[in-house]
Amino acid sequence: MRDTFGYQTVSPKQRQEKISHVFASIAPRYDLMNDLMSFGIHRWWKTRLVHKLRASKNALIVDLAGGTGDVGAKIYKSKGTSVIIVDASKEMVEAGKQKLDLPLHWLVATGEQMPFADNSIDVITLSFGLRNMTDTDAVLQEINRCLKPGGQFLCLEFSTPVFWLKPFYDFYSWAIIPRLGAFVAREPAAYQYLIESIRKFPNQLELCDQFTKAGFGDVEYSNYSFGICALHHGKKPQHLKEHQLERQ
Ligand SMILES: C[S@@+](CC[C@H](N)C(=O)[O-])C[C@H]1O[C@@H](n2cnc3c(N)ncnc32)[C@H](O)[C@@H]1O
Numbered sequence: 379m380r381d382t383f384g385y386q387t388v389s390p391k392q393r394q395e396k397i398s399h400v401f402a403s404i405a406p407r408y409d410l411m412n413d414l415m416s417f418g419i420h421r422w423w424k425t426r427l428v429h430k431l432r433a434s435k436n437a438l439i440v441d442l443a444g445g446t447g448d449v450g451a452k453i454y455k456s457k458g459t460s461v462i463i464v465d466a467s468k469e470m471v472e473a474g475k476q477k478l479d480l481p482l483h484w485l486v487a488t489g490e491q492m493p494f495a496d497n498s499i500d501v502i503t504l505s506f507g508l509r510n511m512t513d514t515d516a517v518l519q520e521i522n523r524c525l526k527p528g529g530q531f532l533c534l535e536f537s538t539p540v541f542w543l544k545p546f547y548d549f550y551s552w553a554i555i556p557r558l559g560a561f562v563a564r565e566p567a568a569y570q571y572l573i574e575s576i577r578k579f580p581n582q583l584e585l586c587d588q589f590t591k592a593g594f595g596d597v598e599y600s601n602y603s604f605g606i607c608a609l610h611h612g613k614k615p616q617h618l619k620e621h622q623l624e625r626q
Pocket residue numbers: 397401442443444445446447448449464465466467470487488489490504505506507510511512
């Protein structure tokens with residue numbers, strides 16, 4: 379079986395290794411690079427995600443691919459709920475733990491296989507992580523498995539911008555970002571991967587279809603910054619299928 383890492387064709391195992399390497403190498407400069415590349419706008423996108431999240435005080439929320447904990451911290455501050463940050467990279471988790479002095483729970487695990495019981499989580503958020511996962515359909519099904527019936531899934535990801543923005547966006551992406559990555563993070567290849575992976579990722583409507591195929595209902599999306607980023611939303615249906623009820 380073949381997979382892609384940006385525009386390179388690799389095996390799924392090689393892809394996972396390369397992605398682990400990318401995040402291990404950029405972890406110390408990850409937050410700074412995000413601010414520089416997006417002029418700080420990623421913070422606003424993440425705030426929009428938290429505004430869309432509905433949770434009572436005793437809800438259990440998982441921020442998958444939570445990295446250095448930006449979204450987890452925003453959720454905790456705004457909702458006061460228990461937040462578990464799950465990420466495959468121990469380097470990203472360590473960078474987050476050092477940065478944040480909040481009672482968040484941290485777990486090194488992958489989205490393909492989360493250590494949670496069926497129907498046990500109220501809300502799962504995923505920001506800028508799905509694109510890096512090797513089997514996105516398997517991850518979406520795993521998220522659906524872990525959510526309680528009626529549970530919310532919110533996914534923030536780079537997407538396809540409106541046509542008139544594309545020439546400027548392409549110029550900025552190809553000419554500026556890898557140079558910034560080389561100068562600030564000393565990892566131009568990691569930021570070349572970022573740009574390529576965004577272009578390989580499904581557009582807004584294609585991602586809606588993937589959500590629906592994985593079993594989510596009420597699927598919808600909002601574009602931010604003219605579609606540079608999109609927030610997709612889905613709900614696990616209230617009525618479980620027979621085999622899911624048997625497992626409860
Ligand atoms: C671009 S960062 C996003 C971090 C954070 N959510 C944010 O918005 O700033 C992508 C994160 O996905 C994590 N990741 C990549 N593949 C993963 C997987 N299969 N399962 C869980 N996390 C994964 C990486 O370790 C990295 O921390």
